[in-house]
Amino acid sequence: MRVQLARVDAVIVQAVIAGALSFSHLHDLADAAGQGGWKAWAYPVSVDLLLVASWRRMREQQRAGQPAGGARLWFLIALAASLGANVATAGLLDLDDVPASLRVVVAGWPAVAFFGGTLLAHTPRTPDAPTATMTPETDTEPALVPVDAPDRDALPAPTAKPDLDRESPTTHVANATPAAPAVTLPPALIDRAQAMAEQHRATTGLAADPDDVRARLGLPPSMTPSVAAHL
Template identity: 75%
Template sequence: MRAHLARVDAVIVQAVIAGALSFAHLHDLAAAAGQGGWKAWAYPVSVDLLLVAAWHRMRAQQRAGQPAGGARLWFLVALAASLGANVATAGLLDLDHVPAWLRVVVAGWPAVAFFGGTLLAHEPRTTEKPSAPAVSLDLDTEPSALPPLVGESHPASPPEAASAPAPAAAVALPPALVDRVQALAAEHRATTGQPADPDVVRARLGLPPSMTASVAAHL
């Protein structure tokens, strides 16, 4: 638990530091471009709010399985404004002599941000896809008790008993095997005084169970 809180605290501290630096860079660039007083402080708030709003809407649309092209576009616009201000104030731009085109971009940003924020706010609300209801099947439930599918009807009553498999038909045995069957049967009758069982004779000959009828036909 403590390790989790430590990780959360580190993330929050890092986010606060990065946000403060970006906020300061945007303020300095706006002030250098002629936006003094409270207006210079409003520019970083506008950029950061558009960035967060676009990110939130983009993630919500992706979770709902809907296209997020519009939200992604405004997220990239706000990211470019924030990143551009950070790079421009890193010594690559003389803040005492800001070019005219950058003054135009800074002066036109409020209209762009207002338009983007309005579009994001008036997009239809996203709803996540409903998950399919879980269906539990009791394995002990009789098949006749289950509800029928669409277009399917269960029979009125299950069959009482399965039909017994048909006995295997007798197969003709070779003469040598017939002699061996009859010899074993005669030996059994002489020893026990009882007729030989076809299964016993078949087993002594090493034949499969399907040959019982063939052996019985020659006893």
């Protein structure tokens, strides 16, 4: 626990140092480009906020499986502005004589950042992600059971009734003995089998096939009577 806290603290300290240096470089560049006073302090805030907002939106769209080209574009724009300021203030640019082209870029940044922030704010969220994850389950469940369950459920019924009617009570007890192995199933497997049967009944309206439940539990075919005894 202490090691994890130490790692988190180190990451936070590193992020604070890097953010402070980048903030200072953006401020110095904006001030040298003629944006003095409070405006010079607003420029680094604008760049860093656009960087964080575009990164978060890009991650949300990637997790939802949606294209994140727009958010990635604005992330690269904000990253270029931050890196450009860091490089420009590293002695490669005379801050006492800033080129006119750079003054134009700095003066036009608020409009660019406002446009990018507006597009990111109005990009639709991803409420369809849960439905996309649910459709495979609703498609796979009916595909497993309706084809096999009616045929397999119908087979034991004709054979069970003649055996019970024709044979004596002693033979009936002998025929009932194969259900005894159901006691050997662990309680966890019994609960899992019953949960699968209940979920299948709620989804399709049909009784779950013991053989299908046994296969989904990964048990051998000989354990089908044991599973059926607990459904």
